[in-house]
Amino acid sequence: MITVIGVGNDFRRDDGAGPAVVEALRGRVEAGLAVTDGEPARLVALWAGADLAIVVDAVRADPPAPGRVHELDAETAALPARPVTDHALGLGDAVALGRAVGQMPARLRVLAIEGADFGFGQGLTSSVAAAVGAVADRLAGALPSRQGGTLPADDHTARRNG
Structure with a gap:
């Protein structure tokens, strides 16, 4: 089982990037959303119980490069215990x-x-909206769908989208 989880708040502008990716994937992939x-x-x-869980979230960075996407594997990357957005934890x-x-x-x-x-x-900035589209398209092309697909390869690099 594959699950894609969008984290964020649609009423905090770019913090809605995660939910926007999930919305863009509806009907395109055979995964829990x-x-x-x-x-x-x-x-x-x-x-819990997923073979693969993909979490999509918006983050703050210094210096910022709005729209840049960082891809991390939770087993090998150090994830911050404190939030990089406005989430409480x-x-x-x-x-x-x-x-x-x-329950991992x-x-x-x-x-x-x-x-x-x-x-x-409400509403994403243009660079983040472009990144949302690129991430959704990438996941739709990589996750299983009606036409079949493959899982994304491990890649721990940051990408510039938009």
Whole structure:
């Protein structure tokens, strides 16, 4: 089983990147699709038992390069325990909780899209919207679909999209 989880808040501009990727994948892939606010227990419940869980979230970076996508494998990357967006807790906390209770997916990948505007309001900035489209297209082409597909290869590099 494959699960794609979009983390974020549609009412905090670029923080809605994760949910936007999930929405763009609806009807295109044979995978479980879910949206959450990033609370660790919710993330653990969504990815528990998955063969592959892909978490898509918006992040802040310094210096920023809005639209740049960072791809991480949770088994080999150091994930921050504290959030890089406005979520109360971070993905690192969710991984620590999942490991502590034995509820990790067999494999966990993270796609982090650098955002520009995390203020109140709806709508993604143009560079983040372009990255959302590119990430959704990449996942749709790599995940199993009606036409078949393959899983993405391990790649721990940052990519510039948009």
